[in-house]
Amino acid sequence: MSPRATATRAHGSRPGSRTGALPGREKTYNYHNLQHPGTLWYHDHAMGLTRVNLLAGLVGAYVIRQPSLEMTLGLPYDEEFDRPLVVFDRSFNKDGSIYMDPKGNNPTIHPQWQPEYFGDAIVVNGKAWPYMTVRRRRYRFRIINASNARFFNFSIDNGLKFVHVGSDSTYIEKPVTTNSFVLAPSEITDVVVDFSKSKSKSAILTNSAAYPYPSGDPVNTANCKVMKFIIKSEHESDTSTIPKTLIKYPPPSLSATGALTRHIALYEYTSPIDEPTHLYINGLSYDAPATETPKVGTTEIWNVINLTEDNHPLHIHLGLFVVLDQTELVDVDKFKECMSKYNDAIKCGVHKYAVGRKTEVPAHEKGWKNVFKMMPGHITKIHVRFSYIHSNESYPFDATAEPGYVYHCHILDHEDNAMMRPLKFTH
Known part of the structure; x- marks a missing residue:
């Protein structure tokens, strides 16, 4: 199944709805969204239970757009070719429910706590090891590492490369091409991949980061693979481009008396x-x-x-x-x-x-x-x-x-x- 962009509000909710809320416990938060365009994500932040509630799925992508500025860049912008990929790891019980060690390493000190949670399966947009059918053209992927503890060292086979255009919630000044890159929990990178350069009909997004990072165990055959791209055979015209310069922000300013x-x-x-x-x-x-x-x-x-x-x-x-x-x-x-x-x-x-x-x-x-x-x-x-x-x-x-x-x-x-x-x- 193809991973799809994550909605910018909780799945199943409607503006103004109170689905799942306890009477008298609701609170409305207004986000001004006045910052620069970019990719963010939102998640639960309960004291002492963040790791548990995120394992349960309380996460979502949040993309802020500014068409008047971004359309001039020429990057893939249409919803079909501009996709958030929310990547994380999970372990599952036989019935499909999420598995977490119920005891932890030191239950007498901190019940249920373990130094790092690492899952056996890699999940993208809610699906374990998904595939996505793509056309032979450029795609923009806003990759969000929503793992509890796992770092990813991403690469993509068949000679394909990543062209970075953004990092976390901002654009970078000039595009940067890499064969691989490390993404920590909560880090975001915004990349363009040109599938027209593939000589085969498929490509695999892979991971090689040790866990814990950087000096832990090497990845195994399960968590070294992230997702598969099935590439259509037909070549097509692509009007998107990657400009030589993107967006330059003012440098960090220090006061006359020093920071x-x-x-x-x-x-x-x-x-x-x-x-x-x-x-x-x-x-x-x-x-x-x-x-x-x-x-x-x-x-x-x-x-x-x-x-x-x-x-x-x-x-x-x-x-x-x-x-x-x-x-x-x-x-x-x-x-x-x-x-x-x-x-x-x-x-x-x-x-x-x-x-x-x-x-x-x-x-x-x-x-x-x-x-x-x-x-x-x-x-x-x-x-x-x-x-x-x-x-x-x-x-x-x-x-x-x-x-x-x-x-x-x-x-x-x-x-x-x-x-x-x-x-x-x-x-």
Whole structure:
């Protein structure tokens, strides 16, 4: 069956309907949709239960379009050739219901929690290992990784390539061609694939990312395959194009007095037998008072220090950011020892340790992001903008209103226990 674009509202609902809601528990949220065009997704965010509710299917794609701007680019734009692909992994019981370990790794500490959920089947737009019949022409795929914990290293066989035109919720400045790319949980990439270049009648979208990423187990024969494209034989004219330039946004602006700089440290805690028990940001639980209180409309510099062995996709609510560089930490064990004692990057002399090799940011990820992969044993420097990036205008709502926002690792099992911190805005 062909995967189809996911609707921008919950399946089965109607505008104004209250299907499934409990009396007196409804709440209406209005989205202004004034930001730049791009691809987003929405999902449940219940404290401590996000991973469970997303496994149950509370996710959806959300595409914002601006025809007056986008039609001039010449990219595939028609609904038939512009498709969201919401990709995730699941395990199933024999009756078809979703399987999740009911006990978890440490049930006496955190019932039902496991460090990462990995499913046996790869699902695209609600169908396990689907196929899609395509014509010999360009297609645009807005690929959303909606997995709880699985990273994907996507490639496509038969010599086909990806042309990246967007990353997360924004366009990139110039198209970038790749043979493969890594997509973390909650990351989005917007690519064009030209099936007219295929010499065969089919192509397979595959995955080669280890799990956990980057140093876990290799993928098996089941989860290395994502979906199949059946390519029609007839060649046809294609009026779509890929322009040399796409959309350029203003660069991150710093005030005359300089931007506020923060150090954000990621920790993992284990039991005496080295079993993961929980994860914290800056050594603090979610319930601890907010320490990140940016002013609306400002730009800040965040140095994110990953002291764990996992790659953590960091997501900042209401913030878009540009990744400047990733630098390897040297003498990591010595630095960890100091951080475990003082939990203070400056006091521990982080700049003495952040002198290792630098990892280049992939060309297709050098634009504005709202999720990025924080490499283990590295410090990642980002410029975070707390306003609309296409105009530098403030939000059309009061961002300082309670209960506020959050930033967190988007491995849902980590977020739920408890790699998430409050984000409180000020004027």
